[in-house]
Amino acid sequence: MEEGIGMPPQSLFDAMDVYIGERAANGTFVDGGGLYGTEDAVNFVVRQGEVTRVDGPYAEGKEVVGGWSLLQYDSLEEAVADQREFAELHAKHWPEATVVATMRQISEAPDMETPGA
Numbered sequence: 001m002e003e004g005i006g007m008p009p010q011s012l013f014d015a016m017d018v019y020i021g022e023r024a025a026n027g028t029f030v031d032g033g034g035l036y037g038t039e040d041a042v043n044f045v046v047r048q049g050e051v052t053r054v055d056g057p058y059a060e061g062k063e064v065v066g067g068w069s070l071l072q073y074d075s076l077e078e079a080v081a082d083q084r085e086f087a088e089l090h091a092k093h094w095p096e097a098t099v100v101a102t103m104r105q106i107s108e109a110p111d112m113e114t115p116g117a
Contacts, residue, residue, distance in 0.1 A: 032069030
């Protein structure tokens with residue numbers, strides 16, 4: 001999401017309340033929330049074995065993560081369709097904003113091979 005474009009319209013908050021409520025009721029929505037802007041953010045950068053702290057705001061930042069959610073679906077197809085609906089809510093209720101809704105799967109620990117097997 002673009003930073004510094006203001007608050008989303010109330011209609012988007014209302015639509016998201018319905019969207020999240022439906023998914024919470026059917027067990028799809030596990031957790032989620034909104035995030036503040038980068039004005040108070042703290043990044044820790046690891047570069048060549050050294051850790052550096054960089055405090056916000058970040059003048060070079062054009063896009064920020066505005067929120068997150070953890071949802072569980074029975075299939076990839078169901079997840080893709082539902083996330084499209086999420087993006088369409090933003091297009092309908094906040095068309096002047098550029099929003100990138102990224103869907104990623106949770107990585108589970110790789111299977112450990114038994115030594116010598």
